[in-house]
Amino acid sequence: MKKLSVLAIGASLSGGAIAAPAGGDAARTLVIHAGAVVTIPGEEPLGPTTVVVRGGRISEILPGHVERPDARSIDLGNRTLLPGLIDTHVHFSFSPETKLWSAAINTAEDVALFAFSNAKKTLEAGFTTVRDVGSDGYSIHALRDAVNDGTVIGPRIFLSGTSLSIVGGHGDMSGLNRKTTEALYPYDYTGACTGAVECALRVREAAKYGADLIKITATGGIMSQQARGLGQHLSDDELTSIVTTAHGLGLKVAAHAHGGAGIAASVRAGVDSIEHGTWLDEETAKLMAARGTWLVPTLGLLDGRKTSDASPAVQAKMAEARRVAGRNIRLAVRHKVKFAFGTDAGVSPHGQNARQFRLMVEQGPMTPMAALRSATVDAATLLGQSDNLGTIEVGKYADMIAVAGDPYRDITLLEHASTVIKDGQVIRHEVRAP
Ligand SMILES: [Zn+2]
Ligand SMILES: [Zn+2]
The missing domain is CATH 3.20.20.140 (Metal-dependent hydrolases)
Structure with missing residues (x-):
């Protein structure tokens, strides 16, 4: 098994390195590439998807792997993204x-x-x-x-x-x-x-x-x-x-x-x-x-x-x-x-x-x-927060986590969130060590 390391990106609880481009709108834009996305728990997940976050809220959900030059991006590989x-x-x-x-x-x-x-x-x-x-x-x-x-x-x-x-x-x-x-x-x-x-x-x-x-x-x-x-x-x-x-x-x-x-x-x-x-x-x-x-x-x-x-x-x-x-x-x-x-x-x-x-x-x-x-x-x-929380939909707070696999098949995956994003800030993001 490959060793995992934890990278802190952007403002972090542990004061980690800032990896965002400085200044401007791009600094507030985050692009997330995921292998699958549970947008609304209870419904079938989407396949490979790009989620774009601006100003702390979800602004776009696009099929496939879409690049946004100058935006911060994180690649979740084949992991599943789901609501916080x-x-x-x-x-x-x-x-x-x-x-x-x-x-x-x-x-x-x-x-x-x-x-x-x-x-x-x-x-x-x-x-x-x-x-x-x-x-x-x-x-x-x-x-x-x-x-x-x-x-x-x-x-x-x-x-x-x-x-x-x-x-x-x-x-x-x-x-x-x-x-x-x-x-x-x-x-x-x-x-x-x-x-x-x-x-x-x-x-x-x-x-x-x-x-x-x-x-x-x-x-x-x-x-x-x-x-x-x-x-x-x-x-x-x-x-x-x-x-x-x-x-x-x-x-x-x-x-x-x-x-x-x-x-x-x-x-x-x-x-x-x-x-x-x-x-x-x-x-x-x-x-x-x-x-x-x-x-x-x-x-x-x-x-x-x-x-x-x-x-x-x-x-x-x-x-x-x-x-x-x-x-x-x-x-x-x-x-x-x-x-x-x-x-x-x-x-x-x-x-x-x-x-x-x-x-x-x-x-x-x-x-x-x-x-x-x-x-x-x-x-x-x-x-009383259905307009803001609970799903990955355009307009909602960008609160999301990622897990390595399908949580509908194995609920215990939720005990090991590899990525945590809140208000569009990456709190933690595990990447595989080279
Ligand atoms: Zn109590
Ligand atoms: Zn009690």
């Missing part, structure tokens, strides 16, 4: 190594830089867009804005900020003594709320300070230190208030929900997506399909996590969840519930997001084509 991947459930502000007491040690500046390093891993793995669904404070807001204005290079981020939760729920801080908790997490600064009025206030605060969506923890959570189970936490009144207020402000609601009653209550209240959906049942799956509620399955989020490392409260919940792993996606496929790719990276390691594709294909079961759609076309729809 989207993970709709990540947490850049923490990782599996983050400790309960990290908040007492790390500053917001530490968290911002840590989040940037996680964003870098994610982008290099081929995920050009993410939804960050739960991070304390405003570090991710700062990262999103810095990416958008070009200060740093990272995946485009849609974020919720702090999750809305009951007092002592999954989105609130548990496991520290009261004095420490109140010092680190003053009540008004958390997403905890009680009653319809206060929950509406939290939604408006999140909107005021720049959230792109609202995240709620409708039920208990597995990895938090609260021992109040995985059942419904926010009341029906609170859920309805949150959804009505958020939708009135043009924001979607993503509901973390494990227990069956909490999933059903969230769906009835009108949330846009159920995150996890661990104990989804037939009846609620049918309701989700009828209402168009999305499932973000977060398969494999506990893989590689040792139960014995967790506290007793968490151990019990991990064991329960492991017993029903895969049930959510099986029911979603069976009842034609819409689903979007989302991993819960942060709980699982950053940069390994693409491992979920294999689990989706095995546990759905579903075709690789359907799994790929969930991380492109379908995820873009959930984000």
Whole structure:
């Protein structure tokens, strides 16, 4: 096997060599020659194709190998070009190594830089867009804005900020003594709320300070230190208030929900997506399909996590969840519930997001084509970004990756993106060594 090397072209995360012609329109034009192009996941790929990028957007898609003198070009040989991947459930502000007491040690500046390093891993793995669904404070807001204005290079981020939760729920801080908790997490600064009025206030605060969506923890959570189970936490009144207020402000609601009653209550209240959906049942799956509620399955989020490392409260919940792993996606496929790719990276390691594709294909079961759609076309729809993201079409953002082979035949190819392009910038490009 030939050795691979990684070339960084243009502006790069690692500060690689600039290989673009200097100045003028040509510097902003990129020509990509690919052996095959999956323009719209779910449809048959095109054969040898040239994709031209101008000003960060796709401007032309031409059959064959077309040259553009003076433009930067990259030749993917016989590799397949496909849309950049989207993970709709990540947490850049923490990782599996983050400790309960990290908040007492790390500053917001530490968290911002840590989040940037996680964003870098994610982008290099081929995920050009993410939804960050739960991070304390405003570090991710700062990262999103810095990416958008070009200060740093990272995946485009849609974020919720702090999750809305009951007092002592999954989105609130548990496991520290009261004095420490109140010092680190003053009540008004958390997403905890009680009653319809206060929950509406939290939604408006999140909107005021720049959230792109609202995240709620409708039920208990597995990895938090609260021992109040995985059942419904926010009341029906609170859920309805949150959804009505958020939708009135043009924001979607993503509901973390494990227990069956909490999933059903969230769906009835009108949330846009159920995150996890661990104990989804037939009846609620049918309701989700009828209402168009999305499932973000977060398969494999506990893989590689040792139960014995967790506290007793968490151990019990991990064991329960492991017993029903895969049930959510099986029911979603069976009842034609819409689903979007989302991993819960942060709980699982950053940069390994693409491992979920294999689990989706095995546990759905579903075709690789359907799994790929969930991380492109379908995820873009959930984000409300179908005009900009999810396919390789003229006018869309030039977010693309390349893999060595046909991802419709082997979904695990997505674990090894050889080229990553975002906004027309070549983030990484592997070429075969001479
Ligand atoms: Zn969750
Ligand atoms: Zn999560």
